Amino acid sequence: MATVLSIRHGGGESDPTEVINTRYAWVLLVSLAGLFTFCALFKFWFGSQKGQQSKFMARIKKHLIYAPLIRSGQTEFRLSSASVIFTIPTRLQACIIFTAVVLNIVLLVTHIAWDSAEKSLFSLVRNRAGTLATANLIPLVLLAGRHNPISSIFGISFSAVNIFHRWLGRIVVLEAVVHAAMWLASKSSTSGWSYVAEEFRSSQFIFTGLIAVISFISLGIHSPSIFRNKFYETFLHSHILLVCLALGGLWHHLEELPARRYLFAAIGIWAIQRLARFLLVIWRNCALAKTTRGIVKEIPGEAFQISVTMARPWHVQPGQYIFIYIPSIGLWTSHPFTIAWYDQNESSPTKESSDINVSEKSKENTIHLADINVPQKSKETTIHLIVKRRTGFTAALHRKIQKTEVHIANVSPLLEGPYGGKQYCLDTYGTVILFAGGVGITHQLLYARHILNGLEEGVLFGRRRIQLVWAIRNFEHIEWVRSWLECLFRLDRAKNAFHVQIFITRDYNGANDTLSLGGNLRLFSGRPDVDSILRCNVDQQVGPMAVTSCGPGTMSDQVRKACIDYQFDCNIDYFEGNYCW
Ligand SMILES: Cc1cc2nc3c(=O)[nH]c(=O)nc-3n(C[C@H](O)[C@H](O)[C@H](O)COP(=O)(O)OP(=O)(O)OC[C@H]3O[C@@H](n4cnc5c(N)ncnc54)[C@H](O)[C@@H]3O)c2cc1C
Structure with missing residues (x-):
């Protein structure tokens, strides 16, 4: 032969x-x-260039x-x-x-x-x-x-x-x-x-x-x-x-x-x-007498929140995403979603108890993390995803919760991951500007939380300026992250360091809407003027500046261009976390 x-x-x-x-x-x-x-060495060297x-x-x-x-x-x-x-x-x-x-x-x-x-x-x-x-x-x-x-x-x-x-x-x-x-x-x-x-x-x-x-x-x-x-x-x-x-x-x-x-x-x-x-899927989702369990809740703006309590705790990092399997909806298919928020709880509900609480609370059409917890002694991680409805798996999931009386459903998900989170680290930047478009907010929140928490706990030091710029279509989309923004605003160090600008691009005249989340938050009508936002931050810059963007390609292109234009005025590093590929 x-x-x-x-x-x-x-x-x-x-x-x-x-x-x-x-x-x-x-x-x-x-x-x-x-x-x-x-390339790896270049990236490492490049990441270390923070000074003048x-x-x-x-x-x-x-x-x-x-x-x-x-x-x-x-x-x-x-x-x-x-x-x-x-x-x-x-x-x-x-x-x-x-x-x-x-x-x-x-x-x-x-x-x-x-x-x-x-x-x-x-x-x-x-x-x-x-x-x-x-x-x-x-x-x-x-x-x-x-x-x-x-x-x-x-x-x-x-x-x-x-x-x-x-x-x-x-x-x-x-x-x-x-x-x-x-x-x-x-x-x-x-x-x-x-x-x-x-x-x-x-x-x-x-x-x-x-x-x-x-x-x-x-x-x-x-x-x-x-x-x-x-x-x-x-x-x-x-x-x-x-x-x-x-x-x-x-x-x-x-x-x-x-x-x-x-x-x-x-x-x-x-x-x-x-x-x-x-x-990895088995290990993440199955522990002794415990499996991962989830709750899907409809939120305004053709979206829903999936809260998944993991079988094992994990240390969530900003920028991480997971792939979720919900076999009852998507069979063997899995979909990537960024971890928008997480809670590390000291207690661990059993499956039955969480189900019961959900159905009871469902009557009010509200659900909070505390509602699904029954005090027990073990640490567990609950991660929250914000999912915008598209036409495939997400639409099927949306239909499922639409069919329930109160638009909340228990699901048995399997999570694969986490992936990502190592692409960049914003800890050493004095000024951080986080641009988000629509559901791209899920990528940015944990970066703000990580820095503010670090400052509170004394792990990070120095003066900081964190600006979150979020463009959304409708006022109601703020509900996606309202409670988490409130959490961030409650932190002591947020008072001077954390600024949020929300741009509502459709049907907003600003007259009837009031929004008090207790922090430096301003609402605008129309699209953000990326260039002037950057100019303003360059003028007030504290230390090296990082600009990140997660949203539609057109938005990221604008942010990228503005960062390129300001390169000779100050030290700006630009990072992108888009959901396209
Ligand atoms: C790293 C990453 C993080 C993401 N984070 C979020 C998030 O936090 N919130 C959110 O709402 N969306 C997020 N997305 C997008 C989300 O994965 C898709 O919107 C979702 O998978 C669409 O599912 P569908 O079947 O309804 O899509 P379809 O309506 O069939 O397609 C809509 C779009 O999603 C893409 N898509 C569909 N399935 C997948 C898949 N399995 N993997 C990758 N892309 C897919 C399609 O190519 C298409 O562009 C993220 C995507 C990536 C790559």
Whole structure:
């Protein structure tokens, strides 16, 4: 069999061409690892630059780190506010992608005897492209999915990791196409198309290769942003199916060929990630005689709050998100939501007691955390999510609570995570401006809470200025977080340090609405003028300044642009936590 393969495919382990290809595959893997390590070190170094900003640093931030690739300042190419056609990387991300592309091209064309006869030239390029495509599967799988270690180790956001995953995927598809095209060109020119057709029918080696290539091409075609956003579940399930087909086909295609070792590693990483996720879900949601339980409550503005009391306590960090499974609604599917708030309780209700209390309280259509607690001695974490209704899982959940008399329902959720939270830390900034659009508020609240709590407890020091700027469509959306804002305003250090501006973009004249949450809160009609808000904060800046944004792409683009414009006036770091990918 090995001899047959070496004739067909160019060789086994000892074949000199394979030795060279193996060497190039390793060069590729080591270079990509080096590239990511360099990025991690750069991120670490960049994070430590908090003092007076040099002109050089300002230029790097303005033209490389924060700058979108194109001058228009957008990081998304949109047809309308709802349909994103594709994500545009920042210049820094584009540099990393460009390096990976160039690296692959160089490794594909180097050490190929370009003056060889046509047939052997086709074979050389074919084998090199095939080997590189297979080797690229390792970083591709490492960067795939929610549980990827690169994201956790390097603190890179879900959306940024996804950008790299997609570009590596495109490289793999192109290399697979080159591999197949070289074989087709060689066989059709020497033996004719009828021989090619016969090979597809009779040779398992060729047939499985064909399945793999078609699957890779399909993966490339079905992945654009517009399809992912419109039909997420269809995308996800077909993606997994095609990945299985591609890897399965390739596994048979590479039987007894050296490149199979890369595939083995890629499948191993994928299997370990899946297993780790499964174990994490079990561990998080099942403890001795306890499971995770949740309550879904309708809140104004086509939204609902999910409060989940975890089977085990956990130390929640700002910026963390979880994936929630509610099998009775979404079967095996899971959806990401950011932890908007959490409570660490000393007591632990049993399932029955919490159910009873909910139904009793339901009559008043209000529910508070205290209502679902029965005093017992153990620590437990309740996390709160604010979920805006969309058209799939969230709509089904919304329908379920609509059917209940008081629009509150008990659910049995499973939470996977937490993920994120390591992307950035705002502890060392004197001035922090948190921009949120709509449900993006869930990303920002815990950052404010973390800093204010740190100041109260003496863990953080010095003068601080935290400004929360929140744009919402309707006045009623304030209800989503009203009680939590009140909690923050009650903190001593919030009096001077915490300022909130809420911009109501629709149907608001400000005349009839009164809002007294006991703190520095101001309501405005219309959209926030990002530039003047930033100017005002630059004038009153305390220490280094961090600006973060979580909301619609258009809003984040404005905030990003304003931060870029002020780079030479002061030291501003910009971070994004959007819910797109
Ligand atoms: C890191 C992160 C944090 C988020 N935090 C919040 C939050 O705090 N509150 C909130 O209301 N929304 C949040 N979202 C968005 C939320 O996950 C989606 O709105 C929700 O999954 C939509 O479910 P659906 O089936 O009703 O969506 P659909 O109506 O089918 O689709 C609406 C949009 O949600 C996207 N989407 C659907 N399912 C998923 C999924 N499983 N994973 C990723 N995206 C998906 C689709 O691509 C589409 O763009 C967050 C998203 C991410 C990536």
